[in-house]
Amino acid sequence: xxxxxxxTPWIDSPFFEALLARRDFDxxxxxxxxxYARDGFLTFDPQIPDFDAVAGRIIEALSKRADYPTRVMxxxxxxxxxxxxxxAPRVLSLLRTLYGREPIPMQTLNFGRGTQQRVHSxxxxxxxxxxxxxxxxxxxxxDVDEDNxxxxxxxxxxxxxYLDLSSFGMTGSNQKGYxxxxxxxxxxxxxxxxxxxxxxxxxxxxxxxxxxxxNLLHGGSAIKDPARTRHSQVTHYFFEDCLYYQxxxxxxxxxxxxxxxxxxxRTGRIIPQVYNGQPVSVRRSFAQRMKRMARGAGIDRLVxxxxxxARG
Numbered sequence: 001x002x003x004x005x006x007x008t009p010w011i012d013s014p015f016f017e018a019l020l021a022r023r024d025f026d027x028x029x030x031x032x033x034x035x036y037a038r039d040g041f042l043t044f045d046p047q048i049p050d051f052d053a054v055a056g057r058i059i060e061a062l063s064k065r066a067d068y069p070t071r072v073m074x075x076x077x078x079x080x081x082x083x084x085x086x087x088a089p090r091v092l093s094l095l096r097t098l099y100g101r102e103p104i105p106m107q108t109l110n111f112g113r114g115t116q117q118r119v120h121s122x123x124x125x126x127x128x129x130x131x132x133x134x135x136x137x138x139x140x141x142x143d144v145d146e147d148n149x150x151x152x153x154x155x156x157x158x159x160x161x162y163l164d165l166s167s168f169g170m171t172g173s174n175q176k177g178y179x180x181x182x183x184x185x186x187x188x189x190x191x192x193x194x195x196x197x198x199x200x201x202x203x204x205x206x207x208x209x210x211x212x213x214x215n216l217l218h219g220g221s222a223i224k225d226p227a228r229t230r231h232s233q234v235t236h237y238f239f240e241d242c243l244y245y246q247x248x249x250x251x252x253x254x255x256x257x258x259x260x261x262x263x264x265x266r267t268g269r270i271i272p273q274v275y276n277g278q279p280v281s282v283r284r285s286f287a288q289r290m291k292r293m294a295r296g297a298g299i300d301r302l303v304x305x306x307x308x309x310a311r312g
Contacts, residue, residue, distance in 0.1 A: 009099050009132040009239075011037040011213075029097065036098055040158030040216040043202070044209055046090045046139065051207040054081045055141040059231050062110055069112020069229065076108045076265050083108075085139055086235040086265050094211065099133065101239040104271055106262035109234040114149015115220035118185045119192065123162055123214040124248045126236060126260060129275070131162055133239035134214040140204045141231035146221075148228035151202040151210065153218040154192065162215055163187075164247035172249050173256035181248060188217060238262065241274045243282070259284055261291070 003015040010019045016037050020030065036042045048054060058081040062068040065075075076083040086105040095103040107126075126134050144150045165172035168187060170180050192199075201221055202210060212218055223230075238244055249258040259282055264271050272279045 007130040009130075011098055012132050025097075032094075033098060036211070036213070039155040040213040041153060041155065042094075042098075042211045043204060044090075044094065044211070045207065046088045046209050048085065048088050048090075048139075048207065054084060055206065055231070057081045058085075058110070058233070059112075059141060062112065068110070069231075071115070072110045074108055074263075075110055077268070082110060082233060083265060085233050091137055091209065091211075091235075095135065095137075095237060095239075098211070099135070099239050101133065101241065103135075103237045103239055105235050105265040106238050106271060107236040108265070109236075111232050111234075112229055114223045114230045116149060116222055117220040119152070119154070119188050119217050119219035120185060121157075121163075121188075121215045121217050122212075122236065124164060124184060125246060126238070127162070127214070127245055127247045128238060129243040129245070132214055133242045134237065135211055136214075136234055136236050137209055137211050138202075138232060138234045139209045140206050141233060142229065143206050144202060144204050144230055144232070146201060146203065147223075147225040148230040149223035150204075150221050150230070151218060152221045153200055153202065153210075153212060153216060154197040155200060157192075157197055157217040158213040158215040160191070160215065160217075162247075164250065166251060166253075171251055171254075172247070173251040173254065173258070175249055178248075184248065192217065235265075238271060241277060243273050243275055243280075244271065255283075257282070 003013070004010070004019060004022075006013055006015070010016065011033065013019060020033060025033065032042060058079060061079045061081070062072060062075065065072060076086055086108055092103055122134065122136055123131070128134050138151060163184065165180055165184060168183055170183065172180060197217070204210065244260040244262065246258040246260055250256060259273065261270050263269065273282050274280065
């Protein structure tokens with residue numbers, strides 16, 4: 001066995017510098033990777049061709065929906081521009097470099113206004129076995145500054161322990177919804193204060209993006225100018241050859257796991273659950289099996305569209 005055989009993202013490995021020395025990167029790429037490993041995020045220009053036109057078509061299409069400008073999930077199946085951003089070649093190439101595995105775009109979220117969401121890490125919502133093979137990419141569809149509810153984030157916080165509700169003596173799998181989630185958010189706020197974590201606010205021009213690691217703490221800042229929009233898109237990515245589940249509703253040592261059967265945006269197919277290189281059939285509850293069957297048949301998309309039509 002070799003240090004490269006440790007099944008963790010190489011950017012998270014305790015042997016990171018030794019692994020970096022083995023790679024034939026140019027100086028710029030080497031610095032990008034080292035920055036991401038240290039800080040848990042990167043801002044960059046994804047260089048999307050004709051971006052103004054793509055963004056305009058996305059905003060125009062979403063503006064016809066009753067659930068916009070608040071969050072719209074997985075509109076990639078109906079709006080071509082959203083899918084195009086999720087599959088942007090430079091984004092996928094950079095993710096391959098950072099994680100050493102093939103990225104799988106698995107969810108899009110579109111926003112017309114700032115979320116003002118409390119600080120959290122995505123790893124409590126989406127996680128993998130091995131840990132860490134998940135990230136988010138946020139793309140500004142218009143200029144973002146301090147006044148229209150920018151993203152806030154805490155460099156280096158991805159190095160904190162991975163948490164679920166069992167970390168606080170709570171049984172997440174007993175929840176019907178998210179009734180215990182506020183306790184997690186409260187702990188995160190306390191940890192930021194106690195550890196004096198540095199807070200940054202994302203000021204970013206239209207067309208630029210930020211990648212953040214699964215465990216990086218981030219949220220939505222207050223909207224100072226209520227008249228301002230903040231059109232943006234988040235795409236969440238898994239990486240190949242993992243198991244995928246939702247920690248905040250799972251208790252693995254009780255045999256209760258909320259498996260995530262997400263759709264691969266590239267193909268429209270359900271992402272297979274893989275353990276140590278082998279596809280596996282995981283044990284799902286009856287409700288999970290029904291949900292997976294519905295998603296595999298595309299019924300989930302039909303339901304979303306019917307709900308949208310009902311809202312007008």
